[in-house]
Amino acid sequence: MKRKIILLSFIVILSLVLGACAPQVEEPVEEEPTEEIQEPEEEETEEEPVAAGPDIDPAEIAASLPREETLYIAGLQWSAVVGWNPYSSANNNAMGIAAGNNARVPIFETPYMYNMINGEQIPLLADGPWTWNDDMTEVTFKLKEAAMWSDGTPVTAEDVAYTWATHVKYETTAGVGYGEYIDTIEAVDPQTVVIKAKLDEDGNAVNPLLLKAYVSSEYVVQKAWTEMLEDRTGGDATALKEDTAEDFVSSGPYTKFYDDDQKVVYIRDDNYWGQDDSMWGMLPVPMYLAHTIYADNNAGFLGLKAGEVDVSQQFNANVQDLWLVDGLPISTWMEEAPYGLTASLPTAYFNLESYGLDNIAVRKAIAYAVDYGTIIANAMTNQSPTFDQVPRSVMNPTDGEQALYDQEAVADLQWVGSQIEEANAILDEAGIVDTDDDGWRELDGQKLSYNAVCPNGWSDWQAAMEIVAAAGDDIGIEITTLYPEWGVYQTVFVNGDQQEYDIFMVWSDGAGPTQPWGRVRQLMYSQFAETQGNWNGNWGGYINPRIDEIINEIPSVTDQDRLVELYTEATEIYLTDIPSFTLMYRPDQFYTVNESVWTSYPSAEDGRNIPPMNLLDGYSIAGLYELELVNP
Amino acid sequence: MKGYLKYFSGKLVWFLITLIAAFVLNFILPRLMPGDPVAIITQRTVQGMTSQSGIQKVYEHYAEVFGTNKPIFEQFIIYMRNISQGNFGRSFSQYPRPVADIIKSSIWWTLALQFPAIIIGWLIGNTLGALAAYLKKGFDKVIMPISIFVSNLPAFGMAVILLVLFAVKAQWFPTSGGYGFDMIPNFSWDFVWSVIIHYQLPFWSIVLITIGGQAIGMRSMAIYELNADYVKYSRFLGIKDRKTIGYVFRNAMLPQITGLALSIGTMVGGALVAEVIFSYPGLGSTILTGVMGQDYPLISAVTLIISIMVLTATFLIEILYGVIDPRVKAAQTE
Numbered sequence: 014m015k016r017k018i019i020l021l022s023f024i025v026i027l028s029l030v031l032g033a034c035a036p037q038v039e040e041p042v043e044e045e046p047t048e049e050i051q052e053p054e055e056e057e058t059e060e061e062p063v064a065a066g067p068d069i070d071p072a073e074i075a076a077s078l079p080r081e082e083t084l085y086i087a088g089l090q091w092s093a094v095v096g097w098n099p100y101s102s103a104n105n106n107a108m109g110i111a112a113g114n115n116a117r118v119p120i121f122e123t124p125y126m127y128n129m130i131n132g133e134q135i136p137l138l139a140d141g142p143w144t145w146n147d148d149m150t151e152v153t154f155k156l157k158e159a160a161m162w163s164d165g166t167p168v169t170a171e172d173v174a175y176t177w178a179t180h181v182k183y184e185t186t187a188g189v190g191y192g193e194y195i196d197t198i199e200a201v202d203p204q205t206v207v208i209k210a211k212l213d214e215d216g217n218a219v220n221p222l223l224l225k226a227y228v229s230s231e232y233v234v235q236k237a238w239t240e241m242l243e244d245r246t247g248g249d250a251t252a253l254k255e256d257t258a259e260d261f262v263s264s265g266p267y268t269k270f271y272d273d274d275q276k277v278v279y280i281r282d283d284n285y286w287g288q289d290d291s292m293w294g295m296l297p298v299p300m301y302l303a304h305t306i307y308a309d310n311n312a313g314f315l316g317l318k319a320g321e322v323d324v325s326q327q328f329n330a331n332v333q334d335l336w337l338v339d340g341l342p343i344s345t346w347m348e349e350a351p352y353g354l355t356a357s358l359p360t361a362y363f364n365l366e367s368y369g370l371d372n373i374a375v376r377k378a379i380a381y382a383v384d385y386g387t388i389i390a391n392a393m394t395n396q397s398p399t400f401d402q403v404p405r406s407v408m409n410p411t412d413g414e415q416a417l418y419d420q421e422a423v424a425d426l427q428w429v430g431s432q433i434e435e436a437n438a439i440l441d442e443a444g445i446v447d448t449d450d451d452g453w454r455e456l457d458g459q460k461l462s463y464n465a466v467c468p469n470g471w472s473d474w475q476a477a478m479e480i481v482a483a484a485g486d487d488i489g490i491e492i493t494t495l496y497p498e499w500g501v502y503q504t505v506f507v508n509g510d511q512q513e514y515d516i517f518m519v520w521s522d523g524a525g526p527t528q529p530w531g532r533v534r535q536l537m538y539s540q541f542a543e544t545q546g547n548w549n550g551n552w553g554g555y556i557n558p559r560i561d562e563i564i565n566e567i568p569s570v571t572d573q574d575r576l577v578e579l580y581t582e583a584t585e586i587y588l589t590d591i592p593s594f595t596l597m598y599r600p601d602q603f604y605t606v607n608e609s610v611w612t613s614y615p616s617a618e619d620g621r622n623i624p625p626m627n628l629l630d631g632y633s634i635a636g637l638y639e640l641e642l643v644n645p
Numbered sequence: 646m647k648g649y650l651k652y653f654s655g656k657l658v659w660f661l662i663t664l665i666a667a668f669v670l671n672f673i674l675p676r677l678m679p680g681d682p683v684a685i686i687t688q689r690t691v692q693g694m695t696s697q698s699g700i701q702k703v704y705e706h707y708a709e710v711f712g713t714n715k716p717i718f719e720q721f722i723i724y725m726r727n728i729s730q731g732n733f734g735r736s737f738s739q740y741p742r743p744v745a746d747i748i749k750s751s752i753w754w755t756l757a758l759q760f761p762a763i764i765i766g767w768l769i770g771n772t773l774g775a776l777a778a779y780l781k782k783g784f785d786k787v788i789m790p791i792s793i794f795v796s797n798l799p800a801f802g803m804a805v806i807l808l809v810l811f812a813v814k815a816q817w818f819p820t821s822g823g824y825g826f827d828m829i830p831n832f833s834w835d836f837v838w839s840v841i842i843h844y845q846l847p848f849w850s851i852v853l854i855t856i857g858g859q860a861i862g863m864r865s866m867a868i869y870e871l872n873a874d875y876v877k878y879s880r881f882l883g884i885k886d887r888k889t890i891g892y893v894f895r896n897a898m899l900p901q902i903t904g905l906a907l908s909i910g911t912m913v914g915g916a917l918v919a920e921v922i923f924s925y926p927g928l929g930s931t932i933l934t935g936v937m938g939q940d941y942p943l944i945s946a947v948t949l950i951i952s953i954m955v956l957t958a959t960f961l962i963e964i965l966y967g968v969i970d971p972r973v974k975a976a977q978t979e
Contacts, residue, residue, distance in 0.1 A: 507684065
């Protein structure tokens with residue numbers, strides 16, 4: 014009897030194991046549409062945006078993706094794709110759809126591609142550089158005649174204009190984000206686009222920088238498809254933004270192929286207009302772009318080591334061990350530390366509402382005492398330049414930004430850290446001493462005691478906060494660490510009147526067409542102080558009318574010398590008042606590549622000027638045209 | 646018969662009361678967590694946006710979409726109404742994807758991983774426990790310490806050990822995923838084989854832990870039963886050992902069956918560790934993302950499913966006990 018039961022159980026289990034695979038196997042195959050796009054005019058009546066066109070099963074085209082035709086990317090996509098809607102900012106389709114400073118362009122395209130290495134905007138859909146009118150209130154550019162949508166119709170100025178009108182009408186993120194700065198976008202003729210700025214009372218553009226940013230940050234969407242989307246969603250703004258847009262029409266070199274909870278795969282559109290000589294003159298090399306959805310960094314790291322990932326956008330600690338110790342064919346942007354091109358400045362803000370932190374001596378002493386060398390060596394495993402290599406300012410380490418301020422003028426203010434003696438002297442001089450012999454200094458009789466806060470699980474930031482706390486011990490200021498969950502953290506620090514966090518970490522803007530102006534504004538603009546739900550910056554609540562004047566002036570300045578003057582002054586104010594302090598430099602995107610299958614990846618020394626941004630963001634996509642097979 | 650009816654209806658009433666309580670708690674508890682999920686989704690959306698009023702507009706839009714700007718009681722009414730129509734709402738963390746869709750696409754992986762693992766672990770564990778109790782001596786001396794050791798290993802520890810030994814070092818099995826990183830799901834032997842290979846490590850990481858716990862429980866129960874008076878008496882009567890052993894294990898089995906039913910009831914949320922460590926698709930990792938992202942609708946839906954499954958399992962067990970063991974019914978209907 015027992016034997017029979019065991020045998021029976023075994024059979025049941027085996028059938029369950031095999032059977033369990035079946036629904037999952039079936040499901041995507043039935044639901045997943047083909048890589049091709051429907052003609053909009055034919056099927057307008059459908060409620061749900063199901064993919065139309067011939068019912069081709071992706072598995073029939075490729076049951077397994079040929080390794081030598083597929084580029085595997087990791088570190089962008091952490092859960093299943095939700096949608097393909099260029100008007101939505103909630104597609105969770107990170108490998109393909111991400112508008113912004115370095116807009117991701119494999120599917121939808123922007124008029125220009127931003128190159129973070131030198132700040133250039135390189136024409137993509139656009140033909141030649143854009144131009145200002147004389148009073149800097151209008152940006153004009155032309156579109157390439159060759160530019161086509163995936164349905165074979167040309168990309169026109171009318172598409173660009175209608176995209177903007179849709180953003181405004183339905184209050185999309187782009188619509189409300191740029192609405193204060195852009196008045197209209199008009200099609201002068203089928204190829205010519207004019208972006209008109211909103212004007213202030215003096216008749217000047219409210220902020221010319223934002224017009225400049227728009228051309229490389231926001232996608233162009235087809236007018237005909239947009240009209241169909243509007244019909245389908247009955248003109249309802251929420252419905253339009255929630256539509257998953259499975260039937261999208263795009264202009265980029267890739268389109269969707271397959272996605273489920275474990276991966277997303279794009280396939281090359283071999284009719285892509287960009288093979289015209291006026292653009293790339295060829296198709297991108299990989300036929301497929303694939304992204305395995307790993308549970309966490311560690312799983313993605315194992316994938317990279319196993320050769321299942323070609324381009325890794327993850328923080329891989331001690332990345333050099335991959336080639337020095339493990340002997341793997343893995344490399345980064347640079348052979349030596351800091352290995353990557355750093356562009357953002359993770360920063361610790363002082364809450365100026367906290368007792369004693371409104372005192373500049375206290376802020377200065379803490380900032381001087383922190384051991385940044387250890388933060389960079391331990392938390393970042395040297396994947397950041399040190400503050401000796403790139404002295405602190407409001408600039409990121411890129412050459413373009415470093416050239417925007419006069420380093421000699423502020424050299425005396427640029428501290429490097431671990432200056433315990435100096436920090437103690439600053440406090441002593443300010444009369445902030447330990448009056449009750451408890452080992453901690455008091456200010457007007459009250460002990461100086463703070464928390465140093467960052468989200469739980471952000472291990473490099475946590476390591477940095479530990480070092481900040483240790484600095485407190487050295488100078489007699491009690492600093493304890495606190496690591497709330499991100500969900501909690503981000504509802505507290507965005508409120509201007511919060512009293513819970515004293516010293517807390519926030520990222521900074523990376524590279525983009527509005528930088529470093531955007532970063533200066535983020536670090537110090539008084540308008541953000543004490544606002545609720547503040548995602549913009551100045552989280553410590555710093556107020557300084559002079560820095561506001563500088564921030565308001567910079568966008569309209571075209572004279573390079575004046576610009577340097579203003580940025581130098583901004584840096585001087587920042588390093589003198591220390592409303593916050595940078596802890597390390599960090600890449601905009603991490604970039605580690607495995608050369609088991611593909612080679613000729615962009616790197617710092619190759620002279621090709623392609624930025625290390627996943628081969629997807631802005632001008633980084635040029636890298637897809639340069640790849641070569643290791644074994645052709 | 647009347648006694649049975651009274652017993653069943655009593656159980657049913659309690660089942661329904663607990664179910665209603667579960668509904669209310671499922672709604673309230675996730676919302677008591679500190680933090681604001683609307684702020685999380687806003688933050689995702691507004692990166693790079695410079696206009697403060699624009700950001701506020703985005704926030705208000707999402708508050709409206711999720712109804713978090715309404716009074717909590719009104720939210721509860723809407724929640725109940727939606728649930729009654731089988732609508733769990735839209736997910737915060739994977740907005741605008743419906744929660745039902747998220748669960749539908751991952752629950753099969755979890756069930757296929759957990760159900761067989763629990764059953765196999767239970768069968769092997771109980772067999773080993775029973776043998777240890779019966780055979781004693783050497784067998785018991787080996788099985789017991791191993792069982793105690795294995796059952797006390799934290800689930801993530803077992804998963805990591807298997808991962809490092811068999812996937813990273815020996816490279817016999819893949820490190821992550823439910824099927825090959827280069828495959829597109831299809832009905833081919835290659836694909837099925839890929840699924841089977843990817844299944845092994847997460848499966849055994851659960852089975853091994855289950856075996857240890859079950860073996861210990863079964864061994865204690867069986868030893869207790871083996872020394873019961875009825876065993877001594879039946880031996881004295883000269884009843885065959887084989888037959889006595891049959892009775893012994895049937896009696897020892899009762900609490901183990903309760904344990905099994907509860908494991909099956911909680912299995913939907915139980916494979917979290919194995920799924921996360923092996924990047925195995927399934928509800929475990931989805932729940933984790935949901936909790937981290939304060940995804941109320943997703944958390945509520947999953948905990949509701951777990952509550953219903955546990956309640957149903959307990960209810961069925963109680964009913965079954967009433968039938969199997971008349972003493973239980975008698976004690977409760979007195």
